[in-house]
Amino acid sequence: MAEMISLSINGVSIRVPAGTMVAAAVLIAGETMFRRSVSGEARGPLCGMGVCFECRVTIDEAPHCRSCQIICRDGMKVRTG
Amino acid sequence: MTEARRTVDILVVGAGPAGMAAAVRARESGRGVLVLDDNPAPGGQIWRGGQEHSPSARASSWFAKMAASGAQVIAGARIVDGDAKRQCLTVEMPDSAFEVSYDKLILATGARELFLPFPGWTIPGVMGVGGLQALVKSGLPVTGKRIVVAGSGPLLLAAAAYFRAHGAIVPIVAEQAPVSRLAPFASRLAKHPGKLFQAAALRLALHRSRYRSSCWAIRASETERLESVQLQQHNRVWLEPCEYLAVAYGFISNVELAVLMQCQTGAAGVRVNDLQETSQNQIYCAGECTGIGGVDLSIIEGEIAGYAASGRDDLAGNLFKKRDKARQFAAALESAFALRDELRSLADAGTIICRCEDVTRERLEPMRSWRSAKLQTRCGMGPCQGRICGPILEFLLGLHPESVRPPVFPARVETLLRQEEETRPT
Ligand SMILES: Cc1cc2nc3c(=O)[nH]c(=O)nc-3n(C[C@H](O)[C@H](O)[C@H](O)COP(=O)(O)OP(=O)(O)OC[C@H]3O[C@@H](n4cnc5c(N)ncnc54)[C@H](O)[C@@H]3O)c2cc1C
Ligand code: FES
Numbered sequence: 001m002a003e004m005i006s007l008s009i010n011g012v013s014i015r016v017p018a019g020t021m022v023a024a025a026v027l028i029a030g031e032t033m034f035r036r037s038v039s040g041e042a043r044g045p046l047c048g049m050g051v052c053f054e055c056r057v058t059i060d061e062a063p064h065c066r067s068c069q070i071i072c073r074d075g076m077k078v079r080t081g
Numbered sequence: 082m083t084e085a086r087r088t089v090d091i092l093v094v095g096a097g098p099a100g101m102a103a104a105v106r107a108r109e110s111g112r113g114v115l116v117l118d119d120n121p122a123p124g125g126q127i128w129r130g131g132q133e134h135s136p137s138a139r140a141s142s143w144f145a146k147m148a149a150s151g152a153q154v155i156a157g158a159r160i161v162d163g164d165a166k167r168q169c170l171t172v173e174m175p176d177s178a179f180e181v182s183y184d185k186l187i188l189a190t191g192a193r194e195l196f197l198p199f200p201g202w203t204i205p206g207v208m209g210v211g212g213l214q215a216l217v218k219s220g221l222p223v224t225g226k227r228i229v230v231a232g233s234g235p236l237l238l239a240a241a242a243y244f245r246a247h248g249a250i251v252p253i254v255a256e257q258a259p260v261s262r263l264a265p266f267a268s269r270l271a272k273h274p275g276k277l278f279q280a281a282a283l284r285l286a287l288h289r290s291r292y293r294s295s296c297w298a299i300r301a302s303e304t305e306r307l308e309s310v311q312l313q314q315h316n317r318v319w320l321e322p323c324e325y326l327a328v329a330y331g332f333i334s335n336v337e338l339a340v341l342m343q344c345q346t347g348a349a350g351v352r353v354n355d356l357q358e359t360s361q362n363q364i365y366c367a368g369e370c371t372g373i374g375g376v377d378l379s380i381i382e383g384e385i386a387g388y389a390a391s392g393r394d395d396l397a398g399n400l401f402k403k404r405d406k407a408r409q410f411a412a413a414l415e416s417a418f419a420l421r422d423e424l425r426s427l428a429d430a431g432t433i434i435c436r437c438e439d440v441t442r443e444r445l446e447p448m449r450s451w452r453s454a455k456l457q458t459r460c461g462m463g464p465c466q467g468r469i470c471g472p473i474l475e476f477l478l479g480l481h482p483e484s485v486r487p488p489v490f491p492a493r494v495e496t497l498l499r500q501e502e503e504t505r506p507t
Contacts, residue, residue, distance in 0.1 A: 046196065
């Protein structure tokens with residue numbers, strides 16, 4: 001069994017296996033809307049490889065992080081929207 | 082914090098199959114090799130997630146060769162700028178930045194998926210085929226989820242099999258190419274065992290109702306969370322409920338960094354000679370960024386570039402025949418999965434084309450050049466810098482993207498400032 005780590009997604013704490021990407025953790029937490037587009041549409045990951053920037057979230061207060069390229073760390077605080 | 086400046090004999094950008102093969106062969110000749118990749122682990126697209134997640138014996142063997150080679154790898158390193166004359170690149174890490182000077186540069190930046198817009202393609206839950214596969218490889222469980230796979234190319238079948246193996250329900254795989262092109266390709270495949278996917282698998286799939294040819298997605302709904310997708314095959318249109326729609330129409334070479342380094346490109350990708358040398362002195366290019374050809378061709382090109390960059394043209398030459406064969410296969414692939422004209426009319430007037438700036442088709446329709454599209458609508462001015470909408474505009478309206486301006490990826494202000502300081506004459 002992989003080691004489990006905890007992080008919070010929009011204030012809700014979840015546990016995921018170590019090595020999980022932040023984008024996967026956000027979807028595991030049941031959130032589908034990662035960001036709002038300039039005209040207010042809900043958006044989520046598209047390319048899964050770091051080029052489209054649709055999966056951007058705020059991680060530990062740093063805005064515009066590409067969640068498909070960042071691995072979850074224990075205690076991380078992720079915000080969508 | 083990493084030191085601000087490094088110097089290396091051979092610098093490789095991209096740690097996918099092509100970059101790994103290049104690094105291994107270059108090290109064999111005793112040169113110092115540094116490999117940089119934006120992803121958190123080496124492996125590129127197909128071997129994503131590094132050694133633990135590598136599915137095939139061949140992947141494991143390249144990871145082992147790589148580890149034994151002594152090539153240094155830095156993951157999570159994104160190239161944001163470069164200067165061909167000064168022979169250096171600017172690299173951004175999560176919390177630092179540095180410059181690397183090289184003697185020889187090997188670009189192995191791979192490819193990305195081609196997305197074609199249709200009403201609803203921006204809804205969360207609509208993703209790329211390799212895109213969703215990448216998320217599953219990164220820890221997203223899909224057990225019991227309904228995933229419709231659509232678009233074009235061999236990746237559709239490989240991904241569908243992958244999703245099923247991870248417990249997903251794949252009710253249908255919708256391939257836009259007609260059976261009249263796929264069937265001859267399938268028989269040809271039998272001569273190339275171990276290709277992108279097995280010949281037998283494709284032939285079997287063609288006979289199974291779940292794999293539909295001449296079939297594509299025309300609309301996705303609802304607005305905040307995907308619930309279903311409308312599919313069309315010939316004159317029939319129906320609704321397929323799903324939680325994810327994985328849809329992409331093949332691949333586009335990542336040529337941006339090569340263009341920034343002033344390497345010439347052609348219709349397929351970066352132009353190279355027999356030794357994988359680009360039009361720029363000291364710069365080589367290998368893998369999908371020279372044109373889409375699959376993993377076999379990427380590895381061979383990487384090996385040739387690695388040998389050639391380290392002065393072993395003789396060893397490079399031994400691989401030319403093997404490369405020719407792989408290229409023939411790539412050409413057959415391209416014609417089998419050629420995109421049909423109907424796909425140009427999937428997006429209606431109100432469909433968003435540029436997802437960064439929310440620019441709709443009707444606003445882009447009157448534009449006569451990329452430049453005017455950018456200036457008048459902001460299309461391509463967002464953080465993806467036209468990587469997603471550029472190929473779409475080319476396919477829909479025939480507008481060719483203009484030259485690349487630095488930074489090739491949005492960079493932090495500190496990185497750009499540092500670079501300015503270093504280029505200032507002292
Ligand atoms: C999302 C996706 C999924 C795919 N899945 C499969 C599959 O399952 N099976 C299959 O046969 N083929 C798959 N392919 C096709 C695949 O591209 C090739 O088979 C193979 O991975 C090509 O190897 P490569 O080394 O040429 O490029 P890649 O494997 O794409 O490697 C290129 C590397 O360069 C890095 N890079 C690019 N630009 C920069 C930069 N500016 N700075 C730093 N690093 C950079 C990238 O992070 C990447 O790791 C997939 C392609 C994509 C886009
Ligand atoms: S999903 Fe495209 S950048 Fe993350």
